[in-house]
Amino acid sequence: MLRNSGTNEETSSVRTELQGPSSVESMLLQDQAISEPALTPRWARELTRPYFTFKQDLQDRRNLAIGGDYNLLYQHAGNSPGEDNATGGVIRFFGAWTATGKGTPDTGSLVFKVENRHRFLSDIAPSSLAQEIGYSGLTAITFSDAGSILTNLYWRQSFKSNKFAFVAGVVDATDYVATYALVNPWTDFSNYVFSTNPTIAVPNQGLGAAVRFNLSENYYFTAGVADANGDPTDPMNSFDTFFGDREYFKHIELGWAGSWEKRFTDNIHLTAWHVDESKDAGLSSGHGLAFSFSRSINERWLPFLRLGYSDGGGGVFYERLLSTGFGYHPASRSDDILGIGLSWDRPSIETYGAALNDEYTAELYYRYQLTQLFSITPDLQYLVNPALDPDEGNVLVVGLRGRLSF
Numbered sequence: 001m002l003r004n005s006g007t008n009e010e011t012s013s014v015r016t017e018l019q020g021p022s023s024v025e026s027m028l029l030q031d032q033a034i035s036e037p038a039l040t041p042r043w044a045r046e047l048t049r050p051y052f053t054f055k056q057d058l059q060d061r062r063n064l065a066i067g068g069d070y071n072l073l074y075q076h077a078g079n080s081p082g083e084d085n086a087t088g089g090v091i092r093f094f095g096a097w098t099a100t101g102k103g104t105p106d107t108g109s110l111v112f113k114v115e116n117r118h119r120f121l122s123d124i125a126p127s128s129l130a131q132e133i134g135y136s137g138l139t140a141i142t143f144s145d146a147g148s149i150l151t152n153l154y155w156r157q158s159f160k161s162n163k164f165a166f167v168a169g170v171v172d173a174t175d176y177v178a179t180y181a182l183v184n185p186w187t188d189f190s191n192y193v194f195s196t197n198p199t200i201a202v203p204n205q206g207l208g209a210a211v212r213f214n215l216s217e218n219y220y221f222t223a224g225v226a227d228a229n230g231d232p233t234d235p236m237n238s239f240d241t242f243f244g245d246r247e248y249f250k251h252i253e254l255g256w257a258g259s260w261e262k263r264f265t266d267n268i269h270l271t272a273w274h275v276d277e278s279k280d281a282g283l284s285s286g287h288g289l290a291f292s293f294s295r296s297i298n299e300r301w302l303p304f305l306r307l308g309y310s311d312g313g314g315g316v317f318y319e320r321l322l323s324t325g326f327g328y329h330p331a332s333r334s335d336d337i338l339g340i341g342l343s344w345d346r347p348s349i350e351t352y353g354a355a356l357n358d359e360y361t362a363e364l365y366y367r368y369q370l371t372q373l374f375s376i377t378p379d380l381q382y383l384v385n386p387a388l389d390p391d392e393g394n395v396l397v398v399g400l401r402g403r404l405s406f
Helices: 024-033 042-062 126-133 237-245
Strands: 064-077 085-100 108-119 147-159 164-171 206-214 219-227 248-257 267-275 286-294 301-310 318-328 337-347 359-369 374-384 395-405
Touching (some): 024 064, 024 085, 024 108, 042 064, 085 126, 085 147, 126 395, 219 237
Antiparallel strands (some): 064 085, 064 395, 085 108, 108 147, 147 164, 164 206, 248 267, 267 286, 286 301, 301 318, 318 337, 337 359, 359 374, 374 395
């Protein structure tokens, strides 16, 4: 089994129904599964022992699993006509309280996550760097300057030995729409083309619900709806927009998984989506299809292929997308991962107001698990034909990401 892909469930009673690798419950499991960091300083273990003893006691006695992290990303773009440096930080606190069914396949949990996303010693955050260099996508997704936000506050319930599950509340649809093992922007690829498929008009976090049903041992079906006007900076307003504006993002997905434990690494799925017209945002309705294939090989390699088609509506970045690549866990460093991705995209005429050149993107990263709690990830992105500034030429983006979990 590939490590750090959100698949190791034996280390905790926390379950991951209808979730992807970047979800709260998957991150809790992933952080617990770290087993071979490069350094294991005794002083650090002794210093943090009381806190982690407290966390374990909460989970054992109160059925409350908690965690958090601080993430820092620096990116530098060569040949930029605008700003060429961007640094951002994100501190997150998250958890899951299992209220019913502890020790059984059918659990009910309250899942929560709050964040603060901010610039750090630069004029722009990394999520704004793309527009400075004329790139139609995003060189970093989650590292913005949004401030304090509520990204999860929902109930998750499973039934019939986990054959059926649902979530309802303040959701992040990217947790479960068109996911695969390397989708997590906190630990894997930074560029949007290798994360949640950018031909899908997934809204910001807000009110929503989704269901998952296991059709058989290997086949599953998911469907859901979310507020197309979600705003995590003002979550209470989502009640007004969800029930008042009634503009929704809808999705269905049919997929195959090699097993429950490898549902992220050995996975093939087709996702269909539709989003309503958003009058306040001035966005038309849109629809599309997305396909994803990934398969683990020898418990080390994870090749993937992802396709996307959209009509260009709903504010999507791209009308077409093809991305491929692989992840690799070194035999001697199973907590580390090397990732390489290549993609082609066609920007949306409706979103950008004109037909633009096709773009090509390459990304290379290596996540190095330095200690039990800290990883560091150097990252290179090479952007060919930035569509919004075709005269500028190709751009190299150098990045360095750090993640401290607690």
